[in-house]
Amino acid sequence: MVRGLRPHVEGEGLRAIEVYDPKLGDLDGALHLPVPVKAISRRGKYVLFDLGVRTLVLHLRMSGRLVWAKRKPGGRVRLVLRFPEGGVYFVDPRRLGTAEVVSEFTADLGPEPLGDLAWLPAALQQSRTPLKLWLMDQRKIAGIGNIYAAEILFRSGIAPVRRADSLTRGEVRKLQKAIPAVLEEAIACCGTTLTDGQYRGPQGEIGVFACELAVYGRDGEPCRQCGTPIRRTVLGGRGTFFCPRCQR
């Protein structure tokens, strides 16, 4: 998503911030607009607009989308970042997303999942939590959510409830490979659009990784690898999908 927005906003002047949801509060109070966007980047699931002395921090949570458009798109627009050539529209029907302007971005985030994962074995050894919860704990490793946790575990052949500190060396190696493999593949597919009105890229692109999902949302359907019905349980309050045969 950040890659899609980059050509539209990087180096461009942010003219105005229009807030349509009082929950978001005032955002431009500490800013001298217009201000050039020096860079747009990502850390974990946070989107960061580098405005020089300040940083605009967005988090889309469950239902948020960032749409680049000339005019207002459909849906519940909570925020607009106005640029000369168009706007970044923060569409967010559930209103769980967040936006703030800060002097320095801070968040309790673990390392990026696409960097060197040499630290992983030692970190896993220190935790007794179920592996799926470990993967989704942003303080342990940043950026992995419910869909990709499920898919990473399937590709690793590890059951979601396995304690993090119980993995064999071989399983850790599989996990180490599966984390970047699943994420890179999903990014190459432009993400995962499950149904209409859900995740889209900044130009409305559908994320076709939904076609590649092995377990997520496939409760009761046959495993693509062994035919065993995919099962759904609840872990940490979240739907958890896995193949009881392929994942031990």
Added chain:
DNA sequence: TCATCCCTGTGG
């Protein structure tokens, strides 16, 4: 380490 809550929309 957990359930709960924040919100609203959709699908069964």
Added chain:
DNA sequence: CCACAGGGATGA
């Protein structure tokens, strides 16, 4: 109608 939804902060 109820269950559930891609996330995360909070308080027990």
